[in-house]
Amino acid sequence: MVDFADTPDQAEFRTQVQEFIDSNLPAVLKLRPDEAAFRGFEEEDGESPSDDRAERRAALKTWRMALVDRGWIAPAWPKQYGGADLSPMEQFVMNETFTESRAPRLGVPDVGSTIMVHGSDEQKAEFLPPMVRGETRWCQGYSEPGSGSDLASLQTRAVRDGDDFVINGQKIWTSGAHLSNMIFALVRTDPEAPKHRGITYLLFSMESPGISVRPLVQMSDARGFNEVFFEDVRVPVKNAVGEINRGWYVGATHLDFERSSIGSAIGQRQMLDALKNFLVAERDAKSGRSRLDQTDCPRAELADRYIEATVAKTLSQRVISMQARGLIPNYEASMTKVFSTEFNQRIARTATKLLGRYGDVRDGPEQYTPMKGRWATMYLSSVSSTIAGGTSEIQRNVIATRGLGLPRG
Numbered sequence: 001m002v003d004f005a006d007t008p009d010q011a012e013f014r015t016q017v018q019e020f021i022d023s024n025l026p027a028v029l030k031l032r033p034d035e036a037a038f039r040g041f042e043e044e045d046g047e048s049p050s051d052d053r054a055e056r057r058a059a060l061k062t063w064r065m066a067l068v069d070r071g072w073i074a075p076a077w078p079k080q081y082g083g084a085d086l087s088p089m090e091q092f093v094m095n096e097t098f099t100e101s102r103a104p105r106l107g108v109p110d111v112g113s114t115i116m117v118h119g120s121d122e123q124k125a126e127f128l129p130p131m132v133r134g135e136t137r138w139c140q141g142y143s144e145p146g147s148g149s150d151l152a153s154l155q156t157r158a159v160r161d162g163d164d165f166v167i168n169g170q171k172i173w174t175s176g177a178h179l180s181n182m183i184f185a186l187v188r189t190d191p192e193a194p195k196h197r198g199i200t201y202l203l204f205s206m207e208s209p210g211i212s213v214r215p216l217v218q219m220s221d222a223r224g225f226n227e228v229f230f231e232d233v234r235v236p237v238k239n240a241v242g243e244i245n246r247g248w249y250v251g252a253t254h255l256d257f258e259r260s261s262i263g264s265a266i267g268q269r270q271m272l273d274a275l276k277n278f279l280v281a282e283r284d285a286k287s288g289r290s291r292l293d294q295t296d297c298p299r300a301e302l303a304d305r306y307i308e309a310t311v312a313k314t315l316s317q318r319v320i321s322m323q324a325r326g327l328i329p330n331y332e333a334s335m336t337k338v339f340s341t342e343f344n345q346r347i348a349r350t351a352t353k354l355l356g357r358y359g360d361v362r363d364g365p366e367q368y369t370p371m372k373g374r375w376a377t378m379y380l381s382s383v384s385s386t387i388a389g390g391t392s393e394i395q396r397n398v399i400a401t402r403g404l405g406l407p408r409g
């Protein structure tokens with residue numbers, strides 16, 4: 001039998017994390033259970049859903065400083081770059097404790113983990129500490145209008161001119177570009193080479209002359225992503241991560257990090273608990289019965305979702321245990337990503353069904369918007385997550401070829 005219980009060291013560490021949260025987390029940041037569960041789906045444009053934004057922003061600063069002092073923004077990184085040298089298993093315990101306590105986890109973007117693996121010491125010293133302190137906010141320049149799943153066909157060109165590259169081209173679906181002051185981009189540095197071989201992974205400032213950003217508005221009304229245009233943008237050659245023309249492999253490491261970290265099994269479980277508690281508490285005004293007691297209620301679906309929450313947790317644990325052995329999960333990350341994102345959609349479908357006739361209503365008076373219309377919002381928001389970071393079809397291709405050893409279709 002697999003034993004998921006903490007070892008004595010893990011239990012001791014869990015207590016330490018809990019004590020840290022209890023003494024440092026500002027009250028305004030501790031959300032109610034139903035709010036905490038939905039946070040990831042409501043902050044797509046970087047804004048907080050609560051009305052007390054100024055107070056919340058100030059509290060977030062205080063909370064960040066407490067985490068920075070402890071090295072817990074990027075807990076696995078070495079102390080010299082602002083980390084705490086924690087093992088992946090300690091990180092897992094920490095993340096679990098934060099989620100269960102409904103404390104915001106302020107992490108670093110995946111570009112940081114990628115620099116940690118492929119960057120030079122100078123790049124680590126220049127880019128990682130400001131990331132930890134929250135002074136830089138990064139966006140990701142992968143996709144282009146003609147290059148999404150077939151990313152290696154990307155056309156944004158970088159031409160060498162002395163100590164600089166000069167970049168011309170366009171990226172699309174760039175999440176948070178309008179809020180970011182830094183970007184990494186995959187650019188073509190050798191158009192003659194086979195398509196995977198002439199690409200370089202570059203880091204640069206979004207404030208560089210020649211960059212313009214145009215918003216793309218999603219069907220949930222969120223302004224999550226953008227088009228980004230480059231016109232003669234100069235970037236120092238020293239900002240290439242890894243070898244020039246070998247950036248495809250640096251980008252692949254980045255994607256493995258991104259796919260491993262999408263979705264939170266504990267958060268999903270919290271969402272289900274919030275739904276269940278609401279349904280149990282809510283009573284029909286006439287009959288006094290809960291929706292779960294009604295014969296037309298598809299309540300077995302709720303049980304299915306709870307089973308899947310356990311599967312999601314097991315898949316995450318597999319990824320963590322690989323990281324604990326110093327491995328970078330590849331098809332295992334794709335398994336977690338495809339399961340977790342499709343699971344979010346199943347949760348949202350089950351919830352809107354169980355909430356009955358008003359389950360799909362987002363805005364309006366309280367009696368017509370159960371749970372503040374959050375499930376209807378999630379129903380819409382969760383669609384995009386099976387596309388972002390590589391579509392479900394692409395994840396299944398990775399699992400088939402690299403996981404199962406099947407030939408390419």
Ligand SMILES: Cc1cc2nc3c(=O)[nH]c(=O)nc-3n(C[C@H](O)[C@H](O)[C@H](O)COP(=O)(O)OP(=O)(O)OC[C@H]3O[C@@H](n4cnc5c(N)ncnc54)[C@H](O)[C@@H]3O)c2cc1C
Nearest residue numbers: 140141142143148149173174175384387388389390391393
């Ligand atoms: C919310 C969100 C945030 C995003 N943020 C960013 C970001 O910050 N930076 C960034 O660079 N990009 C970002 N993206 C873009 C994302 O990476 C691409 O949308 C994704 O890789 C798919 O590319 P595409 O949209 O061009 O679709 P296409 O590649 O044109 O795919 C269209 C359809 O064809 C299918 N398909 C394509 N090739 C195959 C194949 N070989 N086998 C089977 N099926 C296939 C796909 O699965 C899909 O269903 C984001 C996307 C979303 C939705």
